[in-house]
Amino acid sequence: LVFTEEDKYGLYSNLLFKYFLAEGVVCGHDLFVASAKEHPDNILKELPAPLLDDTYRKELGEEATAVKSEDCQDSMKIAWRYQNLPKMEASPATSTKFGHYYDISKTMSPELYQSIKWHSFYLPEELSLPPAMKTCNMNRAYARLLQSIQRIINQEGFDGSDPQKKQKTILRIGIQSLGSLLWGDDICSSDTPEDIHSLTKFLYVLRGLLRKSLSACIITVPAHLIQNKAIMERVTNLSDMVVGLESFIGSERETNPLYKDYHGLVHVHQIPRLNSLICDVSDTKDLAFRLKRKLFTIERLHLPPDLSDTVSRASKQDLAESAKLLSSGCGAMAIGKKHLDF
């Protein structure tokens, strides 16, 4: 269960959402798209087009070789101890190919997504139908969504209950903007919502459904709007993976020289720890994302070299502040205390 905290204007989390669905189309998985804002048909029409393998590999390959040929001749004079360390790679190595790449300037052709089976749940349409399930004190919209998901899982045989319908593929579920006002939940608009437990109950039942069947799910939530932080803590507990996107639009960080190449930060709050005692933690915790014309990349955030001529106190202070915010860690492994100073 991948839980994404949306950035303020929802631009980048929407992109992540579409990437998830597009990957499903390309891999031949079944899709289930739920939204209260946009009709799922429209969402599907806007999925990015997959790049054909050869063209992208060539592009990436060209970039990489260009960089390598420049640097390998220089030997370091002052910092010679660092000579032997591997070069810092900002983007993942091209040799490991996991998943597909997409071109966001083009949309996916209709034949591609019509070749897979997809189901949609558009809240305004669904609410007009009569309810058929005991709601157990949950928000009506959530209850309907759960019922719909469970019905699809059962019908299509993803839960293995019907031995005749053996499924060879998985179901990718995407739920957009859960918890917002459009779903009838007021946790985003008031400090003391009517039913605090609706969202958490929904997530618990969804987790049960996912564990029982061959499916994976991504949910985006406008976390910045949720007033009651206790809900966010409980939700983090109930999800397998929690990723937060923080975009720089309209915030003071936009002008910070540390972040000038990037459009936002990626906070990994939790990574899945399934079927083993430990989880696979990457070396670095500071990730930033950048939206190029054709590509949305997530890279390691590293400090640019400090080459300022004028030693002005103000800008150094800013950089130091930002540097303190780096390496804040993620939930499954240790997180440091906030104000520890060296």
Added chain:
Amino acid sequence: QGKFTLLRDTRTDGSFLVHHFLSFYLRAGCKVCFVALLQSFSHYNIVAQKLGVSLTAAKERGQLVFLEGLKSCLDLLFGEEEEQSGQPSPLQFISESASNLKALFDFVRTSLTPAGSDSWKGPVLLVDDLSVLLSLGATPVAVLDFIHYCRVAVCSQLKGNIVVLVHSNEDSDDEENELVVNSLCHHSDLILWVEGLATGFCKDVHGQIKIIRRVSLELTAEQDVIQIYQYKIQDKNVTFFARGLSAAVL
């Protein structure tokens, strides 16, 4: 015997302790009732196999009673009417407006009360994790009542042990959770508090564990004994060492 152990984690994941206690008590030959609210049975089974215990075998010979919260909840919501004519579901409080955990307690009590033919050593109740009950709509008072009833039944009457995992955060906004955790801390005989390192993420030291033996509860005017170790989790094992003496440093 008759001890209440609280597993508490802050800023990190303490579930490795749950796996440890599960395999420890099963290997010791105790009858275990495991209320697993957060993960599926196969997750615990796979980890337990790495630690050398088979949960399916334990279930079959009656040593382990496993309540899989996720599955139970699904059965409750999507189950057919005929299936529910038997015993009420232990997680009934989710669908009812009255938030008392009596059904859950009855389940625990019936599974740990020794039947005539049982030859297991003391009963053990293991809960992973209690904070989920709050997320599902139980009030903090209901959760504390449940624990209290379990203590009376398991610790006093049946002379068994209870191990419970809770999450907590220092500047947490979740007041209900903090209330439950603080209350449980006061009543526990042994607290294992797992925390992330104050200095942040480290590859070789995954965190530190504080072991608090609540000797002060025994009314002998002694202070609680606190020991602090650091640990590193590996695939099949967890290594503990004194602070600052991890293998990477030595």
